[in-house]
Amino acid sequence: MTKKFFLILMLSILISGCTTNNNTPEGGTQKNTINVNIGNEPPTLDWSLAMDGTSYNILNNLMEGLTKFDDSLIPQPALAESWEISEDGTTYTFKIRENVNWSDGEPLRAQDFEYSWKRILNPATGGHYAYFLYDVENAEDYNTGNIKDPTKVGVKALDDRTLEVKLRRKASYFPSLLVFMSTFPMRQDVVEQHGIKWTEPENIVTVGPYKLSSWRHHDNMLIQINPNYWGPKPTIENVNMVMNENPSSALALYESGELDFADSKSIPPLEVPRLKDLDDFKSTPQFRTNYIAFNVEKPPFDNPLVRKAFSASIDRKSIVNLIQGAGITTSSWIPKDMLGYNSEIGVDFNPEQAKKWLAEAGYPDGKGFPEVEFLWPDVSFNRVIAEALQSMWKEYLGVRVNLINEEWKVYLSTINTNPPEIHRAGWGADYPDPHNFMGLFTCNSGNNRTGWCNKEYDALVEQAASETDPEKRVVIYNQAQKILTETDSPIAPFYITTQQNLIKPYVIGLVPNPLDMVLFKNVSLENKEEN
Numbered sequence: 001m002t003k004k005f006f007l008i009l010m011l012s013i014l015i016s017g018c019t020t021n022n023n024t025p026e027g028g029t030q031k032n033t034i035n036v037n038i039g040n041e042p043p044t045l046d047w048s049l050a051m052d053g054t055s056y057n058i059l060n061n062l063m064e065g066l067t068k069f070d071d072s073l074i075p076q077p078a079l080a081e082s083w084e085i086s087e088d089g090t091t092y093t094f095k096i097r098e099n100v101n102w103s104d105g106e107p108l109r110a111q112d113f114e115y116s117w118k119r120i121l122n123p124a125t126g127g128h129y130a131y132f133l134y135d136v137e138n139a140e141d142y143n144t145g146n147i148k149d150p151t152k153v154g155v156k157a158l159d160d161r162t163l164e165v166k167l168r169r170k171a172s173y174f175p176s177l178l179v180f181m182s183t184f185p186m187r188q189d190v191v192e193q194h195g196i197k198w199t200e201p202e203n204i205v206t207v208g209p210y211k212l213s214s215w216r217h218h219d220n221m222l223i224q225i226n227p228n229y230w231g232p233k234p235t236i237e238n239v240n241m242v243m244n245e246n247p248s249s250a251l252a253l254y255e256s257g258e259l260d261f262a263d264s265k266s267i268p269p270l271e272v273p274r275l276k277d278l279d280d281f282k283s284t285p286q287f288r289t290n291y292i293a294f295n296v297e298k299p300p301f302d303n304p305l306v307r308k309a310f311s312a313s314i315d316r317k318s319i320v321n322l323i324q325g326a327g328i329t330t331s332s333w334i335p336k337d338m339l340g341y342n343s344e345i346g347v348d349f350n351p352e353q354a355k356k357w358l359a360e361a362g363y364p365d366g367k368g369f370p371e372v373e374f375l376w377p378d379v380s381f382n383r384v385i386a387e388a389l390q391s392m393w394k395e396y397l398g399v400r401v402n403l404i405n406e407e408w409k410v411y412l413s414t415i416n417t418n419p420p421e422i423h424r425a426g427w428g429a430d431y432p433d434p435h436n437f438m439g440l441f442t443c444n445s446g447n448n449r450t451g452w453c454n455k456e457y458d459a460l461v462e463q464a465a466s467e468t469d470p471e472k473r474v475v476i477y478n479q480a481q482k483i484l485t486e487t488d489s490p491i492a493p494f495y496i497t498t499q500q501n502l503i504k505p506y507v508i509g510l511v512p513n514p515l516d517m518v519l520f521k522n523v524s525l526e527n528k529e530e531n
Contacts, residue, residue: 031528033238034507034520035258037250039265039379040408041218041243045199047181048120051128051447052412053428053516059181061223061239061520062206066094066113066163066178073432073515075175079108079185079207080163089170090137094163100230102187103211110157112185118142118150119191120182128416128446129182131439132430135174135465137166144444169466173433180430209234209521218243235524245379245408254502260525261510261518262502264326265380272324272500280502283325284512287335287429288497289437290327292389296490297451298421300370304488305361310422311347311485311492312354313396319388320495323381327495333437333481335496337514339470340434340477346485346493351396358397366398375404376424377411386424415449425449426497429515434477435465441484441491452490457483504528 042055050059068078077083080094100108117136120127121143134140137154141147154166167174177183187205194203201212209231210223221241225234242259244250250266253259259266267275275281292310294301301307316329328336331346355365363369376386383405390401401422406414415423427447429436438461439445443453460480464473485493501512509523 032236032525033240034236034260034523034525035240035242036261036518037244037253037259037263037266038221038241039243039245039250042221043409043412045204045212047184048116048125048127048186050181052408054408056181056430057516057518058221058223058241059184060517061208061210062204062212063181063184063208065180065183067175069176069179069432069515069517073176073513075179078179080178083175089172090167092165092167092174093158094165096161096163097230098161100207101228102205102207103226103228104205105228106187106205107160108185108207109160110163111160112187113163113183114155114157115188116184116186117155118153119186121153122150127182129180131442131445131447132177132180132182134444135167135169135171135177137168139168140444170468171435171465172468173431173435173465176431176433177436209519210239213238231521234521236520239520247380251502260504260507260528263512264497264500267500267502269322269324269326269381269384272326275502276325276500278502279505282501282503282512284499284501285328285337285514286497286499286516287338287432287514288426288516289330289333289335289493290424290426290495290497291333292492292494293415293419293423293425293450294490294492295419295421295423295449295451300361300363300372301421303361305357306363307489307492308347308486309354309357309361309397310393311489312350312357313392314389314492314494315349315392316494317349318392319385322384322388323495325498326381326500327497330493330496331485333485333491333493334434334477335429335437338429338432338434338437340438340474340481342474342478342481345478345481347489354396358399363399369397369399371400371402372422373404373420374401374422374424375406375411375414375420377408378405379408382424419449423449425491428497432515434473435461438464438477438480438484450490452488454483454488457488 038054044050047059064078066080067075070076079097081097083092083094085092096110119125120130121139123145130143138147138152142153156164158164190205191198201215204212209229211226213222213224215221223239225237247266247268254262294307296302320327320329331348332342334340376382386403393399393401441448442458457480460476464476467473499512503510506526506528508526
């Protein structure tokens with residue numbers, strides 16, 4: 001990348017960051033309130049429909065699942081006090097914990113899990129994470145309409161405290177999957193009584209350490225201690241979640257003491273060199289891979305040569321430099337430090353090879369290549385990345401790519417209904433197993449927005465899921481990743497996220513992890529009023 005281009009991009013960051021936001025967090029001086037910035041408005045708090053990181057982080061504090069992770073990310077009992085596994089590994093029998101009540105005082109029952117799971121699997125619900133439960137017997141057939149009878153799905157409440165789950169084959173990662181929001185229990189009476197408004201503060205019932213107190217849309221959300229929580233009560237009474245999408249003004253709120261915690265969405269890249277020497281600054285590798293998604297159903301990206309050409313013309317090192325170390329380069333899909341990570345897989349930056357592939361596709365030096373659109377969500381430093389990619393594709397391929405940005409909620413709707421030729425995307429681990437990443441691009445995945453379907457790839461992912469030997473799983477995943485990132489290339493991975501956080505010294509117990517799970521029940525404020 002030329003020096004001139006780098007300076008232009010830096011200027012664009014400064015300009016985009018100069019606007020201010022007058023939103024001031026409620027309770028900023030309260031001793032027992034922690035103020036955080038969640039960035040954008042959560043699209044939904046219906047955990048059958050939620051599919052984004054903002055909703056995920058909120059729901060992790062309002063709800064719980066059958067299992068939870070310990071500090072080593074090993075699943076432990078949560079709403080299930082115990083479980084038994086059949087000898088063939090295909091039947092799980094969960095014993096629901098006694099004396100667990102919802103926030104309205106009603107007891108938690110095994111039927112709440114059965115209802116929730118069958119609701120997300122019901123095709124009429126439109127849950128994008130329904131495929132997460134495809135390990136369950138007949139779940140996929142029910143979700144895709146091949147089976148109409150929900151009683152044939154392998155999840156059943158045997159009584160109020162016993163939940164039986166039958167899998168279609170062994171899946172060693174299954175207890176880890178049960179930490180994720182799509183498997184949380186749900187109250188049928190509340191959903192049916194209030195319809196689409198069941199997640200509003202006056203209607204929603206939850207079973208986690210906090211309950212939803214208020215939700216001022218596009219402004220802030222307040223969650224407070226759930227007095228009916230079954231476990232140890234949180235120390236922090238209130239979590240005030242501000243929705244500030246401007247990194248510069250969010251950082252100003254943190255530095256003025258109006259925010260106690262700020263993650264990457266609240267830190268402008270240009271400020272990182274100044275901030276990284278502070279004790280407040282924390283950097284944590286994530287199980288999150290960022291990628292370019294190609295719509296293989298729209299020409300010219302129906303041709304894998306075009307997709308590989310675009311991937312080979314991405315200077316990944318330059319992009320990581322632009323975002324001030326908020327990531328590490330990658331051309332493969334499974335993130336670093338997870339089983340199956342292989343840095344040797346993928347299409348590397350190679351402009352000459354990129355030109356050859358584009359010429360083979362019928363577009364020598366970009367001649368005759370149509371104008372295409374690249375969509376990116378208008379959050380964090382995505383503008384800088386989008387402009388860098390646009391410049392690279394112009395410089396190395398001679399093609400014109402038009403940039404389109406949309407507010408987060410609108411962006412999610414677009415990529416789910418009619419994604420353009422290219423869009424910017426990322427995937428963070430919902431549970432620490434490679435199946436969570438590799439299953440994303442199977443033919444029936446609700447989160448596969450590329451239109452790509454490869455039966456050989458699907459068969460390999462299925463084979464690896466049922467394999468219990470880690471070394472054998474790695475071999476299979478290597479084969480599958482090569483199809484995904486080298487042969488067919490419906491995606492172009494380009495960096496793995498390194499989460500950058502600012503945490504006030506009086507915030508105790510807030511320890512970012514590779515899953516980017518922030519559980520406020522584990523956090524306390526030590527002498528906040530003195531700081």
